Amino acid sequence: MKRRYLIVIAIILLLALGYFFPIILTNISPVWPDIQLGNDKAIADKIKQMALAEKIGQLVLVGMEGIAINEDITDLIVRQHVGGVILYKKNITNSTQLLDLLNSLKEANAANTIPLFLAVDEEGGRISRLPDELKNLPNNQTVGEVNNPTFAYEIGQVLAAELKAYGFNLNFAPVLDINSNPLNPVIGDRSYGSMPDTVSRLGLQSIKGMQEGGLIAVAKHFPGHGDTEVDSHVRLPVLNFDLSRLDEFELVPFKTAIAGHVDAIMIAHILLPKIDPQYPASLSKKIITDLLKERLNFTGLVVTDDLTMGAIVENYSLEDAAVQALKAGSDLLLVCHDVQGQFKVLEAIKQAVVSGAISEAQIDKSVFKILKLKQKYNLNEQVITSVDVASLNERIEFLLQTYLKQD
DSSP states (O other), X not given: XXXXXXHHHHHHHHHHHHHHHHHHHHHHSOHHHHHHTTOHHHHHHHHHHSOHHHHHHHTEEEOOSSSSOOHHHHXXXXXXXXXXXXXXXXXXXSHHHHHHHHHHHHXXXXXXXXXXXXXXXXXXXXXXXXXXXXXXXXXXXXXXXXXXXXXXXXXXXXXXXXXXXXXOOEEOOOBOOOOOOTTOSSSGGGSSOSSHHHHHHHHHHXXXXXXXXXXXXXXXXETOOTTOSSOTTTSOOBOOOOHHHHHHTTTHHHHHHHXXXXXXXXXXXXXXXXXXXXXXXXXXXXXXXXXXXXXXXXXXXXXXXXXXXXXXHTTSOHHHHHHHHHHHTOSBEEEOSOHHHHHHHHHHHHHHHXXXXXXXXXXXXXXXXXXXXXXXXXXXXXXXXXXXHHHHHHHHHHHHHHHHOOO
16 A cells, blocks of 8 residues: 555656646746747747847848958847858858858857857859868769769758858758759759659758758749749849649649758749739749748748849849848848848838838747747857868768769
8 A cells, every 4th residue: 555655656746847847947948948948939938028120130141241250240140130141152261260250150149049040052063162171062963863862862961961060050952943944044953853753852852861960951942943044143034934834843842842841942033924923933922922831831931042133133122122022921031242231121121010011920920930940950059169071071972982983
């Protein structure tokens, strides 16, 4: 009988511990660790505590000039609370400098309670930003020619290992565009191939490899940039396709990625007049909200391509484009160049909210998705002291030897 009482008491104690321990943790932890507990209410409560400027900052990811932290990027991080920073090849000289720069960005953000997205376009092939000490990974066309899903998955795993080794946490890759037009000046060998099934199968495996390696993958460029003959970095491409054509072809890889739980999708700067004659995809409610979110049921993060590209700035003011992208349903705006333009975008969004053109409730929904994603991948401001380049290169060499028979 005594033993039975002891068992009952032990069960009661265990149940009590299970109930009160999370509450104790929540009450003693600072704000961001609260969110890390996986509590959606904690995220909602955090958003309620944020000033409007802080929330608006989270919606913008900026580029920077130079190879070291400077006054402009410090101001954007510390006072404007931007959600993240993207680096390009112009910002990177070698491994030591890159590590110092990323650590400096984290340290600048230390006063804020929300970690930065530290982003890059690292696709392999000719689209590579990492230091030259690292061996380059093959382009997607080569991966497509091998046509082995395991190869694509392991490429994703290596990309995650490389980028996380320096402190990056978000990669604008893979390209899910289908290379269906040989005159395309911007996609080409960045695509896995000319058939939807190939691009779908290999793209999904690359996404899985990155995600399982702890890196946020961003599929691009929705709804499909593969059949254009104009580079959207320069001017606005036009595709005269209707929804039935997109459904059968361009959208197939994106549908596969959505079914496979991709976390984020980038929207292209292309005009599809048979769907929306007024706005390019990146500014179009018909494409972002009606097609991507509602018809394809994508609930993840919607990211614009860089709003300072020619396709946009040759046709709109940067501020108007930013506001319209949010009104269309985007969550995260890329403003990768033009530092004065970056400040103007932040102010334009604020004015749009104050005037009622954009509701604060909509801003809150996007901020919630951003914080949720940062929580999911355990983003933090931990300083990284060194990178084992030799080990990374050995891993890349093994991959090339295994699948491409390269020495």
